[in-house]
Amino acid sequence: MLKYFKNIFVIVFIVFAFWMLFIDSNSLLIHNELNNDISDLEAEKEYYKKEIEKDKKAIKELSTEDGIEKLAREKYYMKKDNEDIYIIEYEDSLKLEKKDE
Numbered sequence: 001m002l003k004y005f006k007n008i009f010v011i012v013f014i015v016f017a018f019w020m021l022f023i024d025s026n027s028l029l030i031h032n033e034l035n036n037d038i039s040d041l042e043a044e045k046e047y048y049k050k051e052i053e054k055d056k057k058a059i060k061e062l063s064t065e066d067g068i069e070k071l072a073r074e075k076y077y078m079k080k081d082n083e084d085i086y087i088i089e090y091e092d093s094l095k096l097e098k099k100d101e
Contacts, residue, residue, distance in 0.1 A: 004010050021028045061067040072078040079085045 018028075062071060077087065078084055
C-alpha cells in the first residue's frame with residue numbers, strides 16, 4: 001500500500017482531487033451551497049406566482065362596481081347617505097390592556 005503513495009502520479013492525483021473537491025472556487029462545497037440557493041429561490045418563485053394569481057383575482061374582483069362597493073363597505077366602513085352602519089365587535093376580538101397590580 002505504501003508503494004502506491006511513493007508514485008508521483010498518485011500523489012499529484014490525490015493533491016489535485018483534494019484541491020478540486022474542497023479548495024477551488026468551483027469546489028463541491030460551493031456547488032452544494034449554490035444548489036441550496038437555487039432550491040430556495042425556486043420555492044420563493046412558486047410562492048410569488050401564487051401571490052400574483054391571488055392579486056390578479058383581487059384586481060378582477062375590484063374591476064366591477066360591486067367589487068369596489070364591497071371593498072369600501074368592508075374595509076373603509078363607507079356607507080350610502082340613507083344607511084346606518086353598526087360595527088359589532090366580540091369580546092375575544094378586542095385588544096384588552098393587562099393591568100399590572
